[in-house]
Amino acid sequence: MDHHLERVYETVVARNPVEPEFHQAVHEVIESLGKVITSRPEYGDYAVLERLVEPERQIMFRVPWVDDKGQVRVNRGFRVEFNSALGPYKGGLRFHPSVNLGIIKFLGFEQVFKNALTGQQIGGGKGGSDFNPHGKSDGEVMRFCQSFMTELYRHIGPNTDVPAGDIGVGGREIGYLFGQYKRITNRFDAGVLTGKSLGWGGSLARPEATGYGTVRFAQSMLENKGESLEGKSVLVSGSGNVAIYAIERAQSLGAKVVSISDSSGAVYDPDGIDLELLKDIKEVRRGRVSDYVSRRRSADFRSGKKVWAIEEGEVALPCATQNEITSHDARKLANNGVQLVAEGANMPSTPEAIDIYNTAGIMYAPGKAANAGGVATSALEMQQNSARQQWTFEKTADKLDEIMINIHDTCLQAAEEMGEPGDYVLGANVASFRLVADAMVEQGIC
Numbered sequence: 294m295d296h297h298l299e300r301v302y303e304t305v306v307a308r309n310p311v312e313p314e315f316h317q318a319v320h321e322v323i324e325s326l327g328k329v330i331t332s333r334p335e336y337g338d339y340a341v342l343e344r345l346v347e348p349e350r351q352i353m354f355r356v357p358w359v360d361d362k363g364q365v366r367v368n369r370g371f372r373v374e375f376n377s378a379l380g381p382y383k384g385g386l387r388f389h390p391s392v393n394l395g396i397i398k399f400l401g402f403e404q405v406f407k408n409a410l411t412g413q414q415i416g417g418g419k420g421g422s423d424f425n426p427h428g429k430s431d432g433e434v435m436r437f438c439q440s441f442m443t444e445l446y447r448h449i450g451p452n453t454d455v456p457a458g459d460i461g462v463g464g465r466e467i468g469y470l471f472g473q474y475k476r477i478t479n480r481f482d483a484g485v486l487t488g489k490s491l492g493w494g495g496s497l498a499r500p501e502a503t504g505y506g507t508v509r510f511a512q513s514m515l516e517n518k519g520e521s522l523e524g525k526s527v528l529v530s531g532s533g534n535v536a537i538y539a540i541e542r543a544q545s546l547g548a549k550v551v552s553i554s555d556s557s558g559a560v561y562d563p564d565g566i567d568l569e570l571l572k573d574i575k576e577v578r579r580g581r582v583s584d585y586v587s588r589r590r591s592a593d594f595r596s597g598k599k600v601w602a603i604e605e606g607e608v609a610l611p612c613a614t615q616n617e618i619t620s621h622d623a624r625k626l627a628n629n630g631v632q633l634v635a636e637g638a639n640m641p642s643t644p645e646a647i648d649i650y651n652t653a654g655i656m657y658a659p660g661k662a663a664n665a666g667g668v669a670t671s672a673l674e675m676q677q678n679s680a681r682q683q684w685t686f687e688k689t690a691d692k693l694d695e696i697m698i699n700i701h702d703t704c705l706q707a708a709e710e711m712g713e714p715g716d717y718v719l720g721a722n723v724a725s726f727r728l729v730a731d732a733m734v735e736q737g738i739c
């Protein structure tokens with residue numbers, strides 16, 4: 294890294310102590326930018342990088358709510374409005390006990406670049422809470438969401454900041470959040486949240502979009518090498534929204550998906566994951582992956598283990614959470630013959646794991662490129678909301694595919710221009726940075 298970039302990174306670390314995930318996300322981007330920054334002096338003159346690493350606004354708030362026993366509980370809410378150079382802030386809300394300001398900042402920072410790659414004119418933001426929806430009743434989740442929105446509503450709007458779902462925030466939570474927003478503001482601003490139900494402003498293909506998009510991206514990577522997903526065995530981690538639809542799309546393309554996981558352990562099913570069973574367990578019963586093995590004889594459950602040790606898999610699609618693939622896991626993937634890693638989750642590979650992919654010649658697509666289909670389809674939902682239309686599933690899914698292929702090609706092209714053909718990390722960082730940086734220069738110092 295050159296001197297200027299190093300100084301920017303050191304300032305980020307000093308100014309944001311105890312936020313290792315944020316440091317990691319910033320480091321990964323700026324170490325790609327040496328050539329771009331030197332070739333465009335105006336980026337330095339306008340302090341683009343120094344401004345980019347500082348969120349435009351960070352909101353933290355108290356979220357008090359009453360549980361089913363009548364006890365008052367207090368959580369912490371966050372919304373980080375990171376960058377609006379390309380459009381209104383856009384990014385999900387995560388409800389998980391591990392959420393803190395650093396996690397939201399890393400996700401918001403990644404979102405800025407991911408959203409730029411979609412070409413949908415959206416800025417980047419992220420939010421959430423350390424609230425844990427697991428084991429809570431619908432009434433408790435509703436009261437929590439209502440309290441959360443009672444503060445959040447004043448910061449968001451269809452042209453200001455448009456939250457969506459992420460870990461722990463699905464259709465149920467978006468419904469409760471929207472209801473409270475409408476009640477407080479007296480406005481049916483459909484475009485204020487995405488991931489809504491179909492009956493009141495949601496988009497067909499939005500639930501599928503992140504998983505489908507990730508697989509579409511992996512498919513493009515393989516096609517670029519004259520290969521396809523057909524007949525390949527695939528390791529998927531997680532068992533939530535992204536994982537389920539990645540499995541669905543991979544299976545529809547003739548791949549065999551052999552694993553799922555959650556924080557309690559991994560499931561290996563050599564016969565291929567039974568998707569209907571998985572959907573019933575996760576989407577209907579809100580159960581755990583261990584329930585899968587009690588209803589499927591071919592599968593075994595590996596308590597406390599990850600899927601990466603499974604000795605079957607040519608493609609890996611991490612769809613659970615950040616830093617879920619360590620150097621140890623990456624070595625297993627390399628030894629077991631995995632050829633491609635495409636990230637459905639955000640930052641699931643540690644920097645050491647990425648080094649191992651590179652050394653082993655594993656094709657690797659970072660989340661900011663490979664999982665951009667979710668937010669891209671959220672932008673399509675916003676378009677439908679402004680036009681008061683609802684597109685067909687096919688129209689939306691076709692647009693999603695078009696966007697993913699375009700992101701893939703953009704990354705490849707930028708990597709080639711930088712003299713590193715096939716480096717999707719470099720390509721994604723350079724192509725998205727240029728879009729955001731040019732807008733920031735044109736909009737002056739703000």
Ligand SMILES: NC(=O)c1ccc[n+]([C@@H]2O[C@H](COP(=O)([O-])OP(=O)(O)OC[C@H]3O[C@@H](n4cnc5c(N)ncnc54)[C@H](O)[C@@H]3O)[C@@H](O)[C@H]2O)c1
Binds near residue numbers: 459535555
């Ligand atoms: N939902 C989207 O549209 C979207 C878009 C882009 C990126 N992502 C990213 O995809 C990932 C998954 O999000 P989601 O929307 O599917 O959330 P979700 O809540 O539907 O599912 C998350 C899944 O990950 C599992 N999980 C969590 N921690 C784990 C751990 N330590 N080990 C193994 N499994 C673990 C959970 O059990 C759950 O099955 C996150 O990184 C999220 O930021 C989501």
